[in-house]
Amino acid sequence: MNYLVAVLPDRTQAEAAYSALEKEGLPNDGINILGEGYQSADDYGLIDPNIEAKKEIKRELFWLVGFGFIAGFAFNWLTAIEIIPEGAPIVNHILGGIFGAGAGALGAYFSGGAVGLTIGSGDALPYRNRLNAGKYLVIVKGTGELTDRATRILRQFEPENIQGYSEPIGT
Template sequence: MAIARFFRGSTFKRRLTYLAIVVLPDEAAAFQAYRLLHYHGISPEHLAIVGAGYSSPDRVGLKTPLHIAFHKARSFGTIAACSGFVLSLVASLIFTPGWNTAAVVLTTTLLSGICAAVAGSLFGFLGEGSTASIYRHHLNHGRYLLMIEGPEKLVHWGQEVLGHYSAPSLY
């Protein structure tokens, strides 16, 4: 049984909603775990089964790996371009003997920013995967996800219930 814990909301705010995801091998195991949690007092409004015949990954907020890669590329490229621009400007001002070479300073600063943006974008796009892409991989191989979302106490209770009753049928 693979359980991952996440929370939704800002890191600066108090965590209001927690999320646990359980990967299950087939529909029968997913429905059995769902019924078990419901039997132990967890309301269906806090539970979701994701897979064929149930909720779609898009409906529960699992982004596609390509969408995640483009988002990372855009954010890493922006950060790298800004830092490359600033570092190159500082280095050019320190090592240039006077203001008479302002065109050289401007050109090297812009080129450094562009090169850093390209490198940052490539790193973001080709970087390591995210947990969402791992769960998409499980769904593509016919497995099911059982998601428990709610207050911290409820999510811990759900994890405890599934931990006590885990059987070979659970993944």
């Protein structure tokens, strides 16, 4: 399945583009308008970067907290740093492990969040920003031949941006 996304500055141009696509015989079920008064990004299924960031944080927490504990424990054991001078050595090692796990959790939060926001969302974030700025998206879904026809039609409306995407095989 192929997708074509055109960014248009206002509602009248988006509606005119939709009408032109209909007039050329493109199927209505493959054409969508996103923007105020039409579908929202969430309704259409555009990836929310915050959700992707949370998924990445959870994925990294699983590994980094455990490795952080082991690294903190090992570091304290090797250096024999006394966190609590009156405490037994094992207590200090465990506290070192807890501090290492905390460092792992912070690392997961910051790196996982940054990766999820920037990479995990793909082009969804710029499109969401354009929708928030009052612009409209015309999305055409269909075969390669259909999106090529739609590209020729949409170029007449001088969109701010027009981008084609191919869905990977097997999804």
